[in-house]
Amino acid sequence: MKKVQGFTWTVEDVNLISASETWGDALVEAGRRDPAIVALTADLGNSTKIQRFKEVFPxxxxxxxxxxxxxxxxxxxxxxxxxxxVVCTYATFASLRAAxxxxxxxxxxxxxxKIIGTLAGVAYGQGGPTHHAFEDIALMRSIPGMVVLAPADGDELTDALLAALAYEGPVYLRTGRGTELPIMKESKEAFAIGKARTVHDGRDVTVFAIGLCVQEALRAAVRVASQGIRVKVVNMAAVKPLDVAAIQAAITATQRIITVEDHSIVGGLGSAVAEVIAESGKACAFKRLGHQDCFLPMGVPEDLMHIGGFDEDAVHAAILGLMQTSSDDAVEWEDGK
Amino acid sequence: MISLPRSPLSNEECQQLQAAALRVRESILRIMYDSGSGHVGSALSQTDILVALYRGALRVDPKRPDWPQRDRFVLSKGHGGLGLAAVLADCGFINPEDLSTFGKTGSALGMHMHHRKLPAIEAATGSLGHGLGIAVGMALGVRLKTWPSRTICLLSDGECYEGSTWEAALAAGAQRLHRLLAVVDRNRLTMDGFTEQEVPLEPLADKWASFGWRVINCDGHDFRQLCSNIEIALAEPDAADAEAQRPTVILAQTIKGKGVDFMENEAKWHYGALDSVMYARALASVRDQHKALS
Incomplete structure (x- = not known):
């Protein structure tokens, strides 16, 4: 296997190594530059890529x-x-157990x-709900001052970790399985905490997605393009601070918004976007995809994403559903009349 | 910097510490009376431990509270803030006049104090079972920095019910943090009553020892015992002696409400309020001891 070093991550490199390995090496590089960086884990020193740091800086x-x-x-x-x-443990224990x-x-x-919650959502699907982390964003974003990042792939995870290290203050970073397809390397916009990044442009519907669900949304967008439906897909890697301007722009531009996340629709990205829509006072068709306030069964992640309704098919169906709505349906309300 | 007393204490040094402790106890009662209420029983049981630490052992400097190589003191029993504020004022870390703001909205002084509001505080505590883990992190941190700092953590015996205390104890033993000292304010009372009648903590010394700690039992109101044991606990062990590279816990046997006759050993004075009659009685109780001392 090709050995990747330094910060020069290419798409080719990422194809060779999994996302989790990328951030492990990035942390080692950061550790070489800054002796103040230390790493901690609770018995996951060999099953997460924080192992790289342990090997170099015991x-x-x-x-x-x-x-x-x-x-x-x-x-x-x-x-x-x-x-x-830099603390690394499973997302469910980093959030719920240690809340x-x-x-x-x-x-x-x-x-x-900097807290890295690994195997977020149903990434450890076969472990069942004890190991499903679908409340971590809700919990972390309710803590004052906590930055909450949910990157979409290995490149973005590395960028997010480096941004977190450069930022002064507590950060929660949730990661998936490390098998996400590299999509963010193509982005013309650089990663920045608090900045949404568009991965597919469109003007009929806006899909705000995080983590593995960004690629699910992207696939759904490509699928409906042949039907003439133009879907904008926005990677909302920073759930907090939230790019409020990006949501406000979507309310005006597409008037149809979908959120999709491997997290509960209660308190996660969907709730965060809903809060902005509600406070905007503007009419907007809206659908939240994610764990529908339920415990999913044990199973492989792809199946659970389908059962739970936050995979490509679910986004596809939601797009078609929202296309049935029109802002013309909104009853005009005039104060005092 | 506050000078380190030689061990054993002379009679004069011992009397000075006793006098300081009585000043602190008077101060605790006044703060509590002014602010309306407080964790008075806990503040009084820990007073002699804090006075021994701040007037005898801690390498800290009121003029430079952020001095990197200082010793760290973490009040894990955060509700002891009432007593800590009184000690900090007595030792020059805070202006004694500011004690009148204790518990008032917006004041840095209050029940559970925060390091961002008050530099003399090392960690914001209040929820039980957090301080020892933070102290373990500090002890690891100063060791990495190769600073000579020691880390001292004061726990209530009630905190020995929290599982997280034992998570931290286990980690400290495994990391052989010989510059970490935990002191347990063993007053045997929680809010509901006596620990041994509730869920027994004994044999407490055996529990700590089995987690890899050196255990010292002592009278938490006897300055000679307190000072010499703290000195023993913080003495640098022989580097060749692997067995000596252990954290130390002092189980300080104390009396809740110590120094105020009608509060001693009474669970109801864990947290309370004083009317003017009770305040006068409590003050008189402390002042009688002061007279006996001089």
């Missing part, structure tokens, strides 16, 4: 055992001594800690 790597609460507290303490801790430690020690404590 003295700056801490495995606290299967103890996620302590993982977050220790990270806060390391940040208090001028370190930049109060993330909120109080890192969020309220305003500690410069």
């Amino acid at each position: 003295a700056r790597f801490f495995n606290v055992g299967i103890a996620e609460q302590n993982l977050m507290a220790v990270a806060a303490g390391l940040a208090a001594t001028d370190h930049i801790p 109060e430690f993330v909120r109080t020690d890192i969020g309220y404590g305003q500690r410069n800690v």
